[in-house]
Amino acid sequence: MSRELVVHWIGCDGCARFAKDFAVAVLAAYRIQQSPSIVIRLDGTLGAGKTFFTQQLAKALGAADGEVTSPTFVIIQTYNTTPTINHLDLYRVNDEDEFLELGIEEMFEQPAIMLVEWGSKFVSLFPQDHLAIEIDVVSENDRVVTLTGHGPLSEAILQQLQG
Secondary structure, three states: OOEEEEEEEEHHHHHHHHHHHHHHHHHHHHHHHOOOEEEEEEEEOOOOOHHHHHHHHHHHOOOOOOOOOOOOOOOEEEEOOOOOEEEEEOOOOOOHHHHHHOOHHHHOOOOEEEEEEOHHHHHHHOOOOEEEEEEEEEEOOEEEEEEEEEOHHHHHHHHHHHO
């Protein structure tokens, strides 16, 4: 059974506020569960806000302004935050063989927060315990975001968010 939370972002400020709350919840769950790795799938259409959310989360965890960019062409970026963020974009990854050649499965075991854009393309290769974030565009400034926890750590993050 998985736990689910639906939130609503209005504009960039709404996303930024949620990212700060999310950072607090991730850090609390990270400490409670004593897990070295948190894996988060970020899904949504082009322009939904996946990279913007990552920028705001990284900023809340200590990244410098302008440090976080979309890894669409480089596929993997690492940010010097606490904890470290590995930001992946699987949009241009064509198949499971390419995914495995990139060593992403090994990255899931590293002590870091793994934020993976377009992760639903390879959900069968994700660790069983991961958090799925689906961003749905309602209008230019309005998003409905569904977070689904798959396992104890990801569900602990949702529990922290719900208070």
